[in-house]
Amino acid sequence: MAAVSKTAGALLGTPRVHRWAHRLAPGWREFADEALAVSERHWKQTHQTVAALKRKYEEAVFGRQGIWELVEKLALCVDPTDGELYGASQLIHTRQVVAGMERDGVSDPDFFLAAITHDLGKVLWLLRYHSILIESSRPFMDARDHAYLERYLVPFRKYDQDTKSCCLLPPQNILDKYRDLVERTFPRSLLI
Numbered sequence: 001m002a003a004v005s006k007t008a009g010a011l012l013g014t015p016r017v018h019r020w021a022h023r024l025a026p027g028w029r030e031f032a033d034e035a036l037a038v039s040e041r042h043w044k045q046t047h048q049t050v051a052a053l054k055r056k057y058e059e060a061v062f063g064r065q066g067i068w069e070l071v072e073k074l075a076l077c078v079d080p081t082d083g084e085l086y087g088a089s090q091l092i093h094t095r096q097v098v099a100g101m102e103r104d105g106v107s108d109p110d111f112f113l114a115a116i117t118h119d120l121g122k123v124l125w126l127l128r129y130h131s132i133l134i135e136s137s138r139p140f141m142d143a144r145d146h147a148y149l150e151r152y153l154v155p156f157r158k159y160d161q162d163t164k165s166c167c168l169l170p171p172q173n174i175l176d177k178y179r180d181l182v183e184r185t186f187p188r189s190l191l192i
């Protein structure tokens with residue numbers, strides 16, 4: 001990877017290489033092809049598929065879990081469709097989002113709560129990979145969901161998408177100082 005980064009660095013400049021050099025690594029093309037196949041199935045989801053998945057997951061699959069337990073389980077979750085993370089875990093992704101917010105001086109605790117909890121549903125991958133297409137979810141969204149989408153999801157995407165990298169490893173303990181905030185906000189375990 002170092003050799004690839006050096007060559008690509010001369011062509012693209014260091015900041016872009018930091019995010020894109022892994023695409024030149026052996027195996028990336030195969031990963032990208034498989035990711036594309038999964039994504040194509042994702043985009044073919046109908047409202048009926050989403051409704052069936054919603055029914056399926058009305059039954060708890062893990063039982064009661066503390067929020068922080070679920071955060072830690074993200075270390076076991078890898079998104080097979082995410083060519084930016086390219087095998088880096090969802091816990092590393094979460095740390096990257098938090099690091100990006102800290103770098104920008106974000107101070108709203110709600111954004112840090114969103115950063116730490118936004119991908120918790122992905123722990124279901126430990127049983128089976130499913131990602132619901134948000135456009136097909138609109139019929140199930142109420143006014144509160146739409147307001148949430150505008151207030152949080154739209155500004156949050158900047159961090160969720162733009163901090164992704166398989167080459168960036170934020171400090172291992174970066175989430176620790178937010179544990180108290182998460183546990184105060186979500187004192188009860190979750191049935192999942």
Ligand SMILES: [Fe+2]
Pocket residue numbers: 093118119160
């Ligand atoms: Fe995310």
